[in-house]
Amino acid sequence: MGEEAGEVVIYVSEDRVFAEPVLQEFERRMGLRVKAVYDTEETKSTGLANRLLAEKNRPQADAFWSNEPVRTIMLKRNGVLAPYASPNAAVIPGEFKDPEGYWTGFAVRSRVIVYNTKLVKPTEAPQSMFDLTDARWKGQVAMADPRFGSTSFHAAVLFVVLGDERASKYFSDLRVNDIKIVDGNSVVRQMVSRGEVKIGWTDTDDVLVAKKAGEPVEMVYTDQQGLGVPILPNMVSLIKGGPHPKNGQKLIDYLLSPEVERMLAQSEAGQMPLHTGVEVPPYVRPVGSLKPMTFDYAAPAARVEAVVRRLQGILKL
Structure with missing residues (x-):
C-alpha cells in the first residue's frame, strides 16, 4: 500500500534551510511527496538517530540524511539500516562510502x-x-x-x-x-x-x-x-524495513547526483562536492585542495x- 501512496519519508539532520530546496526539487521532478522530519540545532542528529533506534521494529522512515557520520554508523551497528549501492555512488571516492553499502557520503x-x-x-x-x-x-x-x-x-x-x-x-x-x-x-x-x-x-x-x-x-x-x-560528509542511508523502500532508493539516487552537490555548493552552505566536474562558486574550496585528517569514519x-x-x-x- 505504501508504494501506491506516492510518498517517501526522510529524517534529516542537515539544516532545513539547505535541505528543503533539494527535497522540493525532487518532488517536482519525481512527482513523489516528500515527508521530511528535521532535527533541532542543539540535538543535531542525536535526536533523529534515537528516534530511528526506537522505531527499529516498526520503521516510519525510508531514508536518513545525516549531516555528520557518527550517528549513521551507529545506526548501521544497531541494525537499523539496509544496504543500498546507488548507481550514483560508483564515482564517489571509497573513503566516503561504506564498503558494505550501508551509507554513502556526499557534499562535504x-x-x-x-x-x-x-x-x-x-x-x-x-x-x-x-x-x-x-x-x-x-x-x-x-x-x-x-x-x-x-x-x-x-x-x-x-x-x-x-x-x-x-x-x-x-x-x-x-x-x-x-x-x-x-x-x-x-x-x-x-x-x-x-x-x-x-x-x-x-x-x-x-x-x-x-x-x-x-x-x-x-x-x-x-x-x-x-x-x-577533519572532513564531514553528509551521509544518506536506507532504513531497513521502511514503508516505501523503492521510493527511498529513488530519493537516495537523487541525493547522490552531481545536481544535488551543485545545489549544495551554490547554497549559502557552500558544501564541497565529491563528484568531479561540479561547478562551484569561488568561495567553495575544492575538496582536493585540502589536506584532510586521515581516518576510517567507522573508528x-x-x-x-x-x-x-x-x-x-x-x-x-
Whole structure:
C-alpha cells in the first residue's frame, strides 16, 4: 500500500534551510511527496538517530540524511539500516562510502577555526588546532558542546588520530585556557562575530553564511602542513524495513547526483562536492585542495560514546 501512496519519508539532520530546496526539487521532478522530519540545532542528529533506534521494529522512515557520520554508523551497528549501492555512488571516492553499502557520503564540509577579522589579523590567526591552547587565546575561544553534532564527531576523531593520552591532554589544556562551551556551532559563530570571543571551532557552512550576511569573520583550514583538517560528509542511508523502500532508493539516487552537490555548493552552505566536474562558486574550496585528517569514519563512530564520557570529566560538562 505504501508504494501506491506516492510518498517517501526522510529524517534529516542537515539544516532545513539547505535541505528543503533539494527535497522540493525532487518532488517536482519525481512527482513523489516528500515527508521530511528535521532535527533541532542543539540535538543535531542525536535526536533523529534515537528516534530511528526506537522505531527499529516498526520503521516510519525510508531514508536518513545525516549531516555528520557518527550517528549513521551507529545506526548501521544497531541494525537499523539496509544496504543500498546507488548507481550514483560508483564515482564517489571509497573513503566516503561504506564498503558494505550501508551509507554513502556526499557534499562535504570541514571543521575550521573561525576568527573575528576586527580583532585578529589574518597573519595572527591560529593555523593549528594546537594554537588554541596558547595562553594568548586564554578565555577567547568558543566551542560547541562536544556531546552533540559535528563537535562530538570532531572530538572522537581527535581521540582516534592523536590517541587517548594526547587527545585528553589537548582538551584538558583547552579547559585550562578557559574555553567557552556553548549550545551549537551557530552560537560559536555569533559570539565570534560579536567579539565576545576572538576565535572558535565551527563548520565551514556556519562561516560562509555569516560572511554572506556581512559579519566580520574569516576561517582557517587548520594543520594543512601537519595532521590535516577533519572532513564531514553528509551521509544518506536506507532504513531497513521502511514503508516505501523503492521510493527511498529513488530519493537516495537523487541525493547522490552531481545536481544535488551543485545545489549544495551554490547554497549559502557552500558544501564541497565529491563528484568531479561540479561547478562551484569561488568561495567553495575544492575538496582536493585540502589536506584532510586521515581516518576510517567507522573508528570515531565506534568511540564517540566513550569519548563523550571522558570529555564530561575533563571539561566538567
